[in-house]
Amino acid sequence: MSAITRDEVAHLARLSRLALADDELDHFAAQLDQIVGAVARVSEVAAGDIPPSSHALPLTNVFRPDAVRPGLTPEGALSGAPAVEDDRFRVPRILGEEE
Amino acid sequence: MSLIRKTAAELGALIAAREVSAVEVAQAHLDRIAEVDGRVNAFLHVDAEATLAQARQVDESLAGGESPGPLAGVPIAHKDVFTTADMPTTAGSKILEGWRPPYDATVTGRLRAAGLVILGKTNLDEFAMGSSTENSAYGPTHNPWDLSRIPGGSSGGSSAAVSAYEAPLSTGTDTGGSIRQPAAVTGIVGMKPTYGGSSRYGLIAFASSLDTPGPFARTVLDAALLHEAFSGHDPLDSTSVDAPVPPVVEAARQADVAGMRIGVVKEFAGEGYQPGVLARFHEAVDLLESLGAKVVEVSCPAFSYALPAYYLIAPSECSSNLARFDAMRYGLRVGDDGTRSAEEVMALTRAAGFGPEVKRRIMLGTYALSSGYYDAYYGQAQKVRTLIMRDFEAAFQQVDALVSPTTPTTAFPIGERADDPMAMYLADLCTIPTNLAGNAAISVPCGLADEDGLPVGLQVMAPVLADDRCYRVGAAVEKAFESRWGGPLLSRAPAL
Numbered sequence: 001m002s003a004i005t006r007d008e009v010a011h012l013a014r015l016s017r018l019a020l021a022d023d024e025l026d027h028f029a030a031q032l033d034q035i036v037g038a039v040a041r042v043s044e045v046a047a048g049d050i051p052p053s054s055h056a057l058p059l060t061n062v063f064r065p066d067a068v069r070p071g072l073t074p075e076g077a078l079s080g081a082p083a084v085e086d087d088r089f090r091v092p093r094i095l096g097e098e099e
Numbered sequence: 100m101s102l103i104r105k106t107a108a109e110l111g112a113l114i115a116a117r118e119v120s121a122v123e124v125a126q127a128h129l130d131r132i133a134e135v136d137g138r139v140n141a142f143l144h145v146d147a148e149a150t151l152a153q154a155r156q157v158d159e160s161l162a163g164g165e166s167p168g169p170l171a172g173v174p175i176a177h178k179d180v181f182t183t184a185d186m187p188t189t190a191g192s193k194i195l196e197g198w199r200p201p202y203d204a205t206v207t208g209r210l211r212a213a214g215l216v217i218l219g220k221t222n223l224d225e226f227a228m229g230s231s232t233e234n235s236a237y238g239p240t241h242n243p244w245d246l247s248r249i250p251g252g253s254s255g256g257s258s259a260a261v262s263a264y265e266a267p268l269s270t271g272t273d274t275g276g277s278i279r280q281p282a283a284v285t286g287i288v289g290m291k292p293t294y295g296g297s298s299r300y301g302l303i304a305f306a307s308s309l310d311t312p313g314p315f316a317r318t319v320l321d322a323a324l325l326h327e328a329f330s331g332h333d334p335l336d337s338t339s340v341d342a343p344v345p346p347v348v349e350a351a352r353q354a355d356v357a358g359m360r361i362g363v364v365k366e367f368a369g370e371g372y373q374p375g376v377l378a379r380f381h382e383a384v385d386l387l388e389s390l391g392a393k394v395v396e397v398s399c400p401a402f403s404y405a406l407p408a409y410y411l412i413a414p415s416e417c418s419s420n421l422a423r424f425d426a427m428r429y430g431l432r433v434g435d436d437g438t439r440s441a442e443e444v445m446a447l448t449r450a451a452g453f454g455p456e457v458k459r460r461i462m463l464g465t466y467a468l469s470s471g472y473y474d475a476y477y478g479q480a481q482k483v484r485t486l487i488m489r490d491f492e493a494a495f496q497q498v499d500a501l502v503s504p505t506t507p508t509t510a511f512p513i514g515e516r517a518d519d520p521m522a523m524y525l526a527d528l529c530t531i532p533t534n535l536a537g538n539a540a541i542s543v544p545c546g547l548a549d550e551d552g553l554p555v556g557l558q559v560m561a562p563v564l565a566d567d568r569c570y571r572v573g574a575a576v577e578k579a580f581e582s583r584w585g586g587p588l589l590s591r592a593p594a595l
Contacts, residue, residue, distance in 0.1 A: 018446060018461065042480050047482035057295055072201055091427050
């Protein structure tokens with residue numbers, strides 16, 4: 001089963017926000033096809049009535065008291081930012097020209 | 100004996116008794132790093148001045164009558180995936196090159212409070228994804244036993260640093276074997292605590308339901324002392340277990356398996372296992388029997404599907420976790436020339452900043468979570484995870500602990516599996532079931548393989564929150580082997 005094509009990798013790369021070069025698409029297509037072929041073995045397990053586990057321990061939601069506590073300062077939060085303006089993260093254009 | 104050859108327990112006692120200063124101990128390790136790390140490449144960041152300043156502070160506290168704990172003044176190296184407010188943190192990735200986190204991870208903060216002196220940050224596979232440390236953006240780390248071979252991964256810088264006597268202790272993280280496998284192939288001790296027993300706060304996330312911080316050391320007791328120093332409930336990590344830390348130090352001192360029931364997992368054998376690894380493993384099993392343990396064979400049929408289940412679950416979680424590297428708030432930004440949109444800049448940055456293995460896993464996870472594939476891949480893998488947990492539960496009704504080889508082979512040559520992901524993934528064959536089930540497991544040295552003279556690890560697995568059993572069995576094996584060998588395994592490593 002499985003056939004990860006070059007087009008499929010291009011689609012996955014778009015969804016993953018990875019601007020891949022053409023040669024990378026070919027290389028990853030072959031490797032992902034091999035990996036997906038191998039991990040597809042999970043389908044051999046008869047697990048129809050088995051509940052899925054997202055987590056190893058039976059933890060439920062954990063709450064803390066709604067008390068004020070120290071957080072990051074604006075300087076701390078912005079200290080690693082690629083670009084800063086007026087105590088804010090400066091980001092490239094978010095909306096398209098026509099929007 | 101030189102300071103760098105001493106155990107952490109010995110160093111802590113000498114420093115506490117003020118027979119040697121924390122500054123002298125730190126300087127001895129900094130000298131060793133300067134001498135050998137050009138060849139080993141265990142460290143990504145070392146700041147000798149900052150290290151000595153920390154050591155001076157410990158000496159002053161001790162002079163003032165304060166005692167922060169048994170490891171006060173003992174040097175430590177941190178895997179560069181734990182945030183450190185006073186040092187860069189890269190996760191082995193170009194996307195975080197030069198980044199200085201605004202806060203400390205709980206693990207680093209607690210160890211500072213316990214008086215441990217940070218030597219630096221160690222190399223790793225990018226974002227802890229790999230089994231060889233070759234996926235680091237900063238070049239591979241070399242195995243101190245044979246510099247042409249891998250030191251394991253992803254915590255390969257931490258294993259190499261301890262194995263090369265550059266540090267007596269180090270931290271690592273174990274998502275699919277990233278502490279136990281590097282410990283095994285470098286001839287040292289590495290422990291994956293019970294999931295939730297050690298805090299993930301400030302740990303750069305790979306797969307959040309699996310990531311577990313843990314210790315590396317040259318002795319089982321040292322690993323237990325470090326384990327105890329950073330463990331315990333952390334309100335800043337919502338998956339932290341609110342339970343007492345298991346009595347790991349006491350168990351490491353007990354070092355006795357008489358009357359324990361120990362299971363050998365039938366499924367961990369066969370194709371892909373190196374004969375020399377299996378020979379050392381069987382010797383360790385015989386040893387346990389001679390020490391008074393009752394050994395039985397147990398079957399865990401779902402373990403055969405652990406590797407495929409893991410390589411669906413871990414990439415799925417990674418594809419979600421690594422979405423935070425968006426070139427907006429921290430880290431690299433590429434292509435922001437005023438004409439490109441935020442989304443284009445994001446895609447260019449991620450393509451430039453992530454290495455091939457990270458890209459593969461992000462895309463694999465994106466695929467497994469896609470509509471139309473979700474049930475067949477991610478959903479089915481989660482069901483297999485349940486079956487693996489049930490296999491462990493059934494096994495632990497029959498036995499107190501399980502044993503297996505830690506890895507199917509000894510350290511392989513650098514480059515051998517670098518562009519063959521499936522071959523690389525096989526290194527985690529025996530370690531992955533424990534990550535999926537969340538229980539505890541340790542790797543301790545059990546000899547050298549006949550074929551290549553390289554270290555082999557014995558894995559000891561225990562139930563959730565029974566971490567002390569790993570230390571009890573590990574320490575018994577260590578004691579018996581060292582008396583047979585006439586010293587620790589590491590003393591047989593070639594001089595660097």
